[in-house]
Amino acid sequence: MRVETSETVLAKSTVNRIEEIAGTFPGYRRAHAKGMLYEATFTPTGEASAFTTASHLRDTEVQAIVRFSNSSPNPSTADALAAVKGMSVQFQLPNDAVTNLVSITLPIFVTKSPQIFFDILNTVKSFKNGKPHFKDMVNLFASYPESRAAFQMIRKLKHTKSYATGRYCAVHAFYLVNEQGFRTPVKFEWEPEAGIETLSIKEAISLPSDYLGIEMSERVKLEEVRFRLQIVIGEQGDSTDDPTKEWPKDRQRINAGVLRVKTKAIVDQDHFVFDPTVLPPGIECSDDEILSFRKDAYSVSYDRRKKGQ
Ligand code: HEM
Structure with a gap:
């Protein structure tokens, strides 16, 4: 049985409030309710090897699951009415371990x-x-x-033209830890290989309510959708506990690898929970309170949707 702490109580109250504002949609995620899931492969470039012992960021190609989502808690919300979009990646690591990288089309x-x-x-x-x-x-x-x-x-925020043409940011700072135990503050971003393409609100509204899902289903039949994983290297003085602030634009970036989205969509997305604090050795959470709070909030949402509530 999970022990109630002040964090878990606040997480429940927060999810309750989201339900009171947006409504309850049984079986759906309490945020980012509408989404689609694909199989993918992640191939590291090795450029991050000096910073981390995490093998998927060094030399091990891994399978992954990627979920693109519209941020609204209401699964019927038109794509044009929720400007923020999500991209959640679960890397399947050796020995049945997983790690999640959850990102949105906003940097803060x-x-x-x-x-x-x-x-x-x-x-x-x-x-x-x-x-x-x-x-x-x-x-x-x-x-x-x-x-x-x-x-x-x-x-x-401009609406993304396609899930494949958004830049997605993991928002929080994390630490990469290398073989010598040296900890480097970093932020993660997914850069679309197709380039960033946006729509004005007028253009987005003129499209079908589920235009992003329709477009993506067609696109993956025609081309491989790819994202490059960029790691932004923090410097002394860059805040690690404040997701309301961006780091200066001139920070060093490394190209850590490429995610290739496959054509096959996965129908059953209910049992996945993309908790951003599930990390392998070589990557650690920062001291950002929102990051640790998400573990509790996602667990409340998952427990409810799993029960069909
Ligand atoms: C107080 C802070 C936050 C709260 C309370 C919150 C709450 C939630 C909840 C309840 C879910 C549904 C979880 C599930 O049922 O599996 C969710 C999903 C999601 N959240 Fe948050 N969130 C917060 C911050 C953030 C931040 C900072 C980001 C930026 C990266 C983010 C991005 C996402 C994404 C992309 C999903 C969809 C995950 C999926 O595809 O399953 N959230 N959030």
């Missing part, structure tokens, strides 16, 4: 504190008819100054 998050995330949800819940008016948004910006950058980015 709205807060560095799980409690503030819950407070923001409470504020959103208080909006009349669930729809914010101009005054509500002004109050939201004033009440949560650390969230301004992310809110503004979300507002301006």
